Amino acid sequence: MENIRFAGFSYEGLNNLGDHIQSICMERLIPLVKKRFNRDKLGQILDPAKYVVVMNGWFTHSPQYFPPSDTVFPFFWGFHVTNSCWDKMSTPNCINYLRTHSPIGCRDSFTQKCLGEIGVDSFYSKCLSLTLPKRKKRPTNGWNILVDVPIPLPAFIEDNAIHVSHRISPNVPEKDKFEQAQKLLALYRDSANLIVTTRLHCALPAAAMGIPVIFLGDPNDYRLSLLSDIGVKINSYPNDFNTEKETFINDIKRLWSEVDWKVEPVNFEAEKKSLITEFEERLNARIGILNQYYPTKIIV
Incomplete structure (x- = not known):
């Protein structure tokens, strides 16, 4: 996994350090990120390389830029969709994207419930800030x-x-x-x-x-x-x-x-250990899919 390109999020123009705390907690569990992309403008990325991006956190201030561009190979964990974005997430294009990259790990049971209602396979992953x-x-x-x-x-x-x-x-x-x-x-x-x-x-x-x-x-x-x-x-x-x-x-x-x-x-230690193990196992499975379909685009 050390040779895989990982990208993280940036949060330009925002004023809540909670976003950065989520990224810090997540990035402890993956190799060093090579680049950062604006979380709210993932659909605007123009980069010929492909990066694994852990899609954790709050989505989104700019639903018009979802789904992400092909630069992003997403791994959904700790994904939360705010109420105002469900109309966008329920469009055929977004539903197809989410289904393609399912199962979607959800930060909360509400997001999991809403994804189920639009036919997207998901599970309750909780949040990586708990790790x-x-x-x-x-x-x-x-x-x-x-x-x-x-x-x-x-x-x-x-x-x-x-x-x-x-x-x-x-x-x-x-x-x-x-x-x-x-x-x-x-x-x-x-x-x-x-x-x-x-x-x-x-x-x-x-x-x-x-x-x-x-x-x-x-x-x-x-x-x-x-x-x-x-x-x-x-x-x-x-x-x-x-x-x-x-x-x-x-x-x-x-x-x-x-x-x-x-x-x-x-007392969260036992569940924390299980959460980290499941994250690593599911991430490795996603990396396997990425290696299969994009063998020449992900090696640093």
Whole structure:
């Protein structure tokens, strides 16, 4: 596999480091990527070479550029389709592409269900951000790390807390975004006693690393079902919290009363091992297909 060309994603113009965190986690499991392609413009790639691309993550801001060009030999794992793109994904061209490269590994059961409804073979792969290794020990002088939490939390949490955000200027170069994402993961691993977050791709890698996670979100949000499936509770957090509402303080106190502030890390190690093994086996099977049909175009 070392001689196969792999490409990764870039996320030009976007402001969420969660995208880069997903790529970092995935790229630990494959040979070094030779090139990066804009995830949202895969259909515009003009390159005579062929690259294996692990199609993990959120699709897409630009559905008009799906399916990818022939440069991309896709391996679908951790694939999520946002609600606004299903009309495009349900067109004959996209359905044929997905069927050709099936089975499709889905990040969440909602995506798997929707693919089944259009006749595409799929399976529930979960997300490769769950494959990070468990940290060796908890920090002796750590912090409660609050990631994109826009409301006050109880004093016993805030008094030993630092606030962090996954938002970043869309104008920052991609190299710097990837470096910042790496630093965030290292901060969580080495310094977090507890993570409280509204960010899926903070919660998933943190849980994989054995960090206690409190997640604030909408339990009915189809994007978040994976959290419940691995044992991370989704604490109901309405999107319409308004400091000017008369009920704001009561709303905050209600949330505080419902959260288990002494949450333990989830035990995901056995499933993590199985997930990595299945990823490697399915990827090797895809490489075998690629070698069969494109024997002269994939060797570096």
